[in-house]
Structure formats: structure tokens, C-alpha cells
Amino acid sequence: xxxxxRLDQADAQLLIQGARxxxxxxxxxxxxxxxxxxxxxxxxxxxxxxxVTSITIAQDKAFTASAARKATHxxxxxxxxxxxxxxxxxxxxxxxxxVGGGLPIYVDGEVVGGIGLSSGTPQQDMSCASAxxxxxxxxxxxxxxxx
Amino acid sequence: xxxxxRLDQADAQLLIQGARxxxxxxxxxxxxxxxxxxxxxxxxxxxxxxxVTSITIAQDKAFTASAARKATHxxxxxxxxxxxxxxxxxxxxxxxxxVGGGLPIYVDGEVVGGIGLSSGTPQQDMSCASAxxxxxxxxxxxxxxxx
Amino acid sequence: xxxxxRLDQADAQLLIQGARxxxxxxxxxxxxxxxxxxxxxxxxxxxxxxxVTSITIAQDKAFTASAARKATHxxxxxxxxxxxxxxxxxxxxxxxxxVGGGLPIYVDGEVVGGIGLSSGTPQQDMSCASAxxxxxxxxxxxxxxxx
Amino acid sequence: xxxxxRLDQADAQLLIQGARxxxxxxxxxxxxxxxxxxxxxxxxxxxxxxxVTSITIAQDKAFTASAARKATHxxxxxxxxxxxxxxxxxxxxxxxxxVGGGLPIYVDGEVVGGIGLSSGTPQQDMSCASAxxxxxxxxxxxxxxxx
Numbered sequence: 001x002x003x004x005x006r007l008d009q010a011d012a013q014l015l016i017q018g019a020r021x022x023x024x025x026x027x028x029x030x031x032x033x034x035x036x037x038x039x040x041x042x043x044x045x046x047x048x049x050x051x052v053t054s055i056t057i058a059q060d061k062a063f064t065a066s067a068a069r070k071a072t073h074x075x076x077x078x079x080x081x082x083x084x085x086x087x088x089x090x091x092x093x094x095x096x097x098x099v100g101g102g103l104p105i106y107v108d109g110e111v112v113g114g115i116g117l118s119s120g121t122p123q124q125d126m127s128c129a130s131a132x133x134x135x136x137x138x139x140x141x142x143x144x145x146x147x
Numbered sequence: 148x149x150x151x152x153r154l155d156q157a158d159a160q161l162l163i164q165g166a167r168x169x170x171x172x173x174x175x176x177x178x179x180x181x182x183x184x185x186x187x188x189x190x191x192x193x194x195x196x197x198x199v200t201s202i203t204i205a206q207d208k209a210f211t212a213s214a215a216r217k218a219t220h221x222x223x224x225x226x227x228x229x230x231x232x233x234x235x236x237x238x239x240x241x242x243x244x245x246v247g248g249g250l251p252i253y254v255d256g257e258v259v260g261g262i263g264l265s266s267g268t269p270q271q272d273m274s275c276a277s278a279x280x281x282x283x284x285x286x287x288x289x290x291x292x293x294x
Numbered sequence: 295x296x297x298x299x300r301l302d303q304a305d306a307q308l309l310i311q312g313a314r315x316x317x318x319x320x321x322x323x324x325x326x327x328x329x330x331x332x333x334x335x336x337x338x339x340x341x342x343x344x345x346v347t348s349i350t351i352a353q354d355k356a357f358t359a360s361a362a363r364k365a366t367h368x369x370x371x372x373x374x375x376x377x378x379x380x381x382x383x384x385x386x387x388x389x390x391x392x393v394g395g396g397l398p399i400y401v402d403g404e405v406v407g408g409i410g411l412s413s414g415t416p417q418q419d420m421s422c423a424s425a426x427x428x429x430x431x432x433x434x435x436x437x438x439x440x441x
Numbered sequence: 442x443x444x445x446x447r448l449d450q451a452d453a454q455l456l457i458q459g460a461r462x463x464x465x466x467x468x469x470x471x472x473x474x475x476x477x478x479x480x481x482x483x484x485x486x487x488x489x490x491x492x493v494t495s496i497t498i499a500q501d502k503a504f505t506a507s508a509a510r511k512a513t514h515x516x517x518x519x520x521x522x523x524x525x526x527x528x529x530x531x532x533x534x535x536x537x538x539x540v541g542g543g544l545p546i547y548v549d550g551e552v553v554g555g556i557g558l559s560s561g562t563p564q565q566d567m568s569c570a571s572a573x574x575x576x577x578x579x580x581x582x583x584x585x586x587x588x
Contacts, residue, residue, distance in 0.1 A: 001299050001300070001301065001302055001305060001401065001406065002299070002300045002301070002302045002489060003297060003298070003299055003300075004297070004298055004299075004300060005295050005296070005297055005298075006295070006296045006297075006298060007295065007296070008195050008295060008296045009192065009193070009194060009195050011295060036296075036332075038199075038330075038332035038334055038493055039493050039494070040193075040199050040202060040332055041191060041193060041202045042192075042193050043191060043193065044188060044190060044191035044192075045156065045189075045190050045191075046156070046187075046188060046189050046190065047156060048155050048156050052185075052187050055187060055188045064494065067492060067493035067494045068492050068493070068494040068495070069492060081520075081521040081522055082518075082521055084514055084517055084540065084541035084562075084563035084564065084567075085540060085541075085562075085563055086517060086520070086530070086539065086540070087513075087516075087517060087520065087530040087538060087539035087540045088498075088540050090530050090531045090535035091494070091497065091498050091501065091535055091538065091540070092494065092497050092498070092535065093534045093535050093536075094535055096494055096498075107295065112295065195296060198361060198362050198363060199332055199333050199361035199362070200333070200358065200361045200362040200385070200386065200390055201362070203385065203386050204382075204385050204386070204390075207385065219381075220378055222381075223378055223380060223381060224376075226375070226380070226381065227375040227376055228375055236380070236381040236384050237384045240387045241384035241385055241386065241387050241388055242387075244381060244385065245380065245381035246378065246379060246380070246381045246382050246385070247378035247379075268378075268379075269378035269379055270378065273378075302489050303486065303487070303488060303489050332493075334487075334493050334496060335485060335487060335496045336486075336487050337485060337486050337487065338482060338484060338485035338486075339450065339483075339484050339485075340450070340481075340482060340483050340484065341450060342449050342450050346479075346481050349481060349482045
């Protein structure tokens, strides 16, 4: 039997809050998706003004980052014509997303979930995804410190 | 030109809160999805313990209720062999969901979104969906009253 | 953070072995699928002579049983026209399978995976799925006893 | 009437065993899929720690290699913008996989099945796929020799 750790709903809300604050700061209403370590959706928020296409893309980014344990922009870098990775972007009926903005979430060295942002440029999406993780880690660490 | 009214993110959070409180009360961790009047996802929450299959089903219920402007259990009643409605449950590759638990959300006589619940029995799902709408309407009415 | 238990590969092979032995005994070559607690495939075996359509059906049964934490034949009983559950059989593009032969696997009161059988009648499929679980539980209990 | 030769389950287990041993040696838990000469799945194993996205990708690599009778990395080489092959990677809704790691299996000059590996780099996947075939051929040849 295997024992695995995964994000709970409280964790997911911290991740969304950190990403939302960054998105608000840069003025881009985002779609924000959080998945567990198996790639299954835990929480989703489309900020007022977030794009309709981004509803699915944000989810696919979070799915890819957690289920493949790799940032979507890392797949993007490797997936160029002539590379043996090329073609991965059409896998799973296109659900495997290589557009920047999906990050795996590590706790104690293992992937416990993923975060996916969409509606801005890939750089903006990546920046907000990172902000979500930073906020989550800071909040959960300070919670641990206070114990 | 048309002008449409639709749920915003704050509305969606009220709907989720009301549904979550009822789900907690009856002891069933639920998947809760909120869509806008076009059927596009606004917010989603999988309570800790909500079923993986319900991630999609809750979204499909909310989608159906808002985009078709009809409760999923009303489709269910009509969708029996021999009825001209029969077959609607396979439409949109099965995304049109007729299992009880999806309700359209009316404000001032028009549909502004939908709510879909899944993980319990259809009756439990319907009960929590109703609770979400009641809470939302109560909160937004009292907000208007206090102006 | 949540901590969950799931089948490992050694567990999956025990489940397959128990199901295969029963299938051999009744003379029906089966497709046998094992999923983890999130519905993700862990192992699959098509016995020589197993049906091609059953490759997907066995996987969908195991997926449904584990991800919805319910035996597929229980969905089948409830999913009749006029019931509020009717329509569940077309959910997830038909991947939610209500044909008998998919069982959730419980260890210490929680679902740790699922088993799906296909190629025989639903009764034969269910019988072999049960045999797989019985063999798995007997083997893992005797392993625990010998510690 | 045609008579075709295809892998049986015992062959598939030899292929998996050879691939698993190599994967263990290089320290990458893999998803391993074996298909018959028609591209239909015969056996699948997700080693403990194999990626969730790789469940489908490994199967699609094996499917492609056997059903198209071509290694996925050979499609990859040919599938570059400007080549008439370009676009093949989106065929069959992306199920035709051109990422390295899928190999057809030849016996007596004809394709009898395919093997697909996923979870490592394409080079690692290809290396383990080759190891599976080598082990299978060595075992079956020595079996023939001992007769």
C-alpha cells in the first residue's frame, strides 16, 4: 500500500488567494485552478473578467503540472520540432498543456498538487502561479512556526 | 445590442458557502460548481472527501441548469423512453446532465447562472443546491435592504 | 494537507491473480483493470481471448468503482428511467460505467482503489471481481499475520 | 482469409519484465504498455511512482508503434514543419503519439505488437522499451533453443 500527501481545500484557498492578489496587482483578471497530486481539480476561481477559454486552459495547466510533476513552461522549452519531446503538446487530446503558467507544488520534496493560471501572457500567468505558491508556503510555514 | 446580467465571483462564493454549510450539516462532502448565464464556470470547490467523478458531474449539472435554463431534475422527469425528450441525456457527448442536483439561478425573473452539486444522492445534491441559492438570495437581499 | 492510502503495484498483481484464477476456472478469458483511489490505472491484463471492447470497459468499471466509491452494479440498479439517478450512465462521455463488474476496494474502511472486469456476462464479471478482492485481502492479511 | 501472429499475455509479461528491470536500474518508475499487432492493449503496468499523464501516453506510444508499424521517434524525426508528414501528431485526436518511447515488436520479419514507455525523458523511455524487446527475444529464443 502507498501513502500519499495531497492538498486539502484550505491549502487550495491559500494558493488561490496568493495568485489572486498578484493578478489584482498587475491588473489582469485570471482563471485560477488548483489540482491534487493525481491531477484532479480541488478548486477553481474565474476572477471577474477572466477569459472563457482560460477556464479549461487553467485547469489543464494545473492538471499537467501535478500529474506530470513538471512545470508547463519546462515542457514548452523542450517541445520544439526536431526534439524527441515534440508532439507531447497534443497528448491526452490536447489536455497536456505546455503553455507557461502551470506549476507543480512541492512540500517536503514531493508533489502534492498543481496550480494553473490563464488569461494573461504566459509570463503573467507564471508570475501569478508563483505568487500563489509563495503565499501558500509562507502561510503554512508560519502556521507551523506558531505551533 | 443585448445587455445580460450574470453572477460575479462574490455571488458565486455566497452560493458555494450556502451549499457547503448544508453539505456539512448532512455530513456529505460535495463537489460544488457555479456557472454564469452562458454555462461557463465561475467557481468550483471540491470539499475534502468529495468524489473524483463528481468534479465533472457537478460542473455539467451547473452548465446544464444555466445554459438550458432548466433544473436537471426537470429534464430527468421528462426524459423517459417514449417521450420526445428522451435522448437528451446523451447530448453534448453526455455533458447535458439530467441527474438531479443542478438548478438555474433566477434574479428578477431571469437566469443569471447555475449551481451544480454532486457526491451525494440526487436528493441530497438537490437539497444542497437549493440551500446555496437560498443563502445567496438572503444575503444579497439583506445587502440591498441595508442600503 | 490530506494523507491518503492507495494500492501499490504488488497489491494490483494480487488482485489480478485472484480474478484471473476465477476467470480461468469458469472458462471466460477476461480483461482485468486495477485503478488507484483517484481512478488512475495501476495495472491491466487482457487474458488471451479477452474482448477488444472490454479493454476500455474494464478500465471504465474500475475507474467508476474507485473514483465514485460505488460498485457499478449499484449504479445500475438505481439508474432506471424515472429515477433521479437516470442519466448518470452517460456522464463523463460515457466513461462512468454502470454495467456490473466494477467494485471499489476497501481497506480499513476506506476506498484504496477499484477493480473492473469485462468480457463475460455482468454476473461473471462481478464474480471474478469479487474473487480478485477476496484473494487480495486473504493474501495481505496472511502477510500481516506472519509479521 | 488472413492469419496473423500476435503477442500473447505471456509474451507481454516478458516485455514488461525486461522494461521494468531497466527502469529500476536507471531509477525511473515507468508506465509500461504492451499492445498487439492491431494496436489493442494486452497489458499495462504503472510502476510505483509512475506519472499519471504517462498512463495514457505509454498506451498511445504502444498503440502508434504497433498499429502504424513504426517507432514513435521515427515519426518524430519526420514530423517537422515543412515536411509533408507534419500534422500527423494531431491525428486520432492526438492518440497518434510521436514522442520517443514507442517501438514496434518484430518477430520473423513481421510486427506482432508494440511497447510504449513513459515517465522519463524520451531517451530513457526508448532505452527501457528496447530493453523490454531484447529481454523478450532472448527469453523466447532460449525457450526455442531448449526444445
